[in-house]
Amino acid sequence: MVTDTHSGHRSDFFREVIADTPGGEQLVHCLQCGSCGGSCPNGADMQYTPRAIFAMINANRRAEVLSANTMWCCVSCYFCTTRCPQQIPITEIMYALKRRAIAEGYAKDTDAPALAKTFTGFVEDYGRSFEFGLASRYYFFNKPLSMFKLVPMGLSMLSRGRMHLRPNRIRQVDQLRAIINKAREIGGTP
Amino acid sequence: MKYAYYPGCSLESGSAAYDVSVRAVSAALGIELEELDDWNCCGATEYFTQHELVANSVIARNLALCRKDQQQLVAPCAACYLNLKKTDHLMAEHPEMRRRVNEALAAGGLHYDPGRVRVRHLLDLIYTDIGEAALRAKAVRSLKGLRVAPYYGCQVVRPLNGFDNPEYPMKMDEMFTWLGAEVVDYPVKAHCCGGHMTQITEDAAFELIRRLLDSAVEYEADLILCMCPMCQLNLDAYQARVSSHFNKNFQMPIIFFTQLLGVALGLDFEQVGIGKEIVAAGPIIQARLAAQTAGATA
Numbered sequence: 001m002v003t004d005t006h007s008g009h010r011s012d013f014f015r016e017v018i019a020d021t022p023g024g025e026q027l028v029h030c031l032q033c034g035s036c037g038g039s040c041p042n043g044a045d046m047q048y049t050p051r052a053i054f055a056m057i058n059a060n061r062r063a064e065v066l067s068a069n070t071m072w073c074c075v076s077c078y079f080c081t082t083r084c085p086q087q088i089p090i091t092e093i094m095y096a097l098k099r100r101a102i103a104e105g106y107a108k109d110t111d112a113p114a115l116a117k118t119f120t121g122f123v124e125d126y127g128r129s130f131e132f133g134l135a136s137r138y139y140f141f142n143k144p145l146s147m148f149k150l151v152p153m154g155l156s157m158l159s160r161g162r163m164h165l166r167p168n169r170i171r172q173v174d175q176l177r178a179i180i181n182k183a184r185e186i187g188g189t190p
Numbered sequence: 191m192k193y194a195y196y197p198g199c200s201l202e203s204g205s206a207a208y209d210v211s212v213r214a215v216s217a218a219l220g221i222e223l224e225e226l227d228d229w230n231c232c233g234a235t236e237y238f239t240q241h242e243l244v245a246n247s248v249i250a251r252n253l254a255l256c257r258k259d260q261q262q263l264v265a266p267c268a269a270c271y272l273n274l275k276k277t278d279h280l281m282a283e284h285p286e287m288r289r290r291v292n293e294a295l296a297a298g299g300l301h302y303d304p305g306r307v308r309v310r311h312l313l314d315l316i317y318t319d320i321g322e323a324a325l326r327a328k329a330v331r332s333l334k335g336l337r338v339a340p341y342y343g344c345q346v347v348r349p350l351n352g353f354d355n356p357e358y359p360m361k362m363d364e365m366f367t368w369l370g371a372e373v374v375d376y377p378v379k380a381h382c383c384g385g386h387m388t389q390i391t392e393d394a395a396f397e398l399i400r401r402l403l404d405s406a407v408e409y410e411a412d413l414i415l416c417m418c419p420m421c422q423l424n425l426d427a428y429q430a431r432v433s434s435h436f437n438k439n440f441q442m443p444i445i446f447f448t449q450l451l452g453v454a455l456g457l458d459f460e461q462v463g464i465g466k467e468i469v470a471a472g473p474i475i476q477a478r479l480a481a482q483t484a485g486a487t488a
Contacts (some may be wrong), residue, residue, distance in 0.1 A: 023374045041382045077382040119236040127230040129199040135262035164203045175298040182297035183247040
């Protein structure tokens, strides 16, 4: 008997996820064993564990997957990836789902996209990340009420010379921007 | 021994103690670090969340900037280390990715062939290239009596590490055993610190931080040794808030492994940035070292 492992027999969304993820073809080998969810430090907070998400992807439940909190619970610790008996790049699939969810407007209940955007905005301005700018801009626009809780910590960091109030800038920031713009223009996922 | 050095953004500000101690320890061990000229931020996890090709192209610029004679690039930060390694790996494994990244790099007049640069973590470099005999020979101060909890975190040991066990890493444990410290074998040494969750969903991150601190306390560690700026920041700077959140009274000093290694090599606290941490590590190290002398004279 021939086992069905060909993506041609899978749902459209399944093939899309594979195309979005380098090494994503491995997903056809998922055994539904649940090692991923069991290994995850935030598994208990997920609406669906990665195992369940993979079954839902297979069942073409696109909107439910992309609006789930699963990928937003992922902190890229790679325990699932290391432990998966089928070598599925689970953390990379979580990144692919984050990208799709942001691109299609599903990521509404998390501040993660705002943090990511603020972070990379500074990288594009200066070539380096800028912790003070990141913290102040991100909290001001996304969590203004939490700002006061950060003041004692900020002062401790400042008094120990661990918080610079001005960013460092690379010399060839134009070169970096040209590379970034070109990458955006090429677009797509490999 | 000569290596190109990629400090990463955190080492320029929040984790300056890591940078200072990396440079001081390297000089003491005869490791010659040459900072990569005009390196840019690796993007941490934040570009991968938005755009796969931009993420890899931003990282690849750094690999492409390595001169022909810079064949090994050392990154002490876990996120930088993983990203540099990951892009090199993805470009090697996926020809289409290699083509696209190079098309993007070409817009900046750059090109990178995967495999040209070997990305190393400083722990691997000291453990492997310097090794036990040289380290023992150069250590002038024994760390005897000091109970240390080596904390590896995630992104150095998983998923692309080739030098240590991804579940139960041992290289830092071994290194500090050579230096005379009592190494605490606690079960969470490669668990997650919460990463950027401290800035997104505090409750989730605080629980992960609590598990680490509780375990180190339970195993009677004097301090935790980190090898990642994010881990150090979460465990140190958020410690007071985690304490009040769980009604605990944590007083666990969190420093970088290079800082304590520097102490063993005879460097002053100031030379290795001890004192920049929020929960002070100086007093307990001082006390344990002083107890050795008292023990010797008694």
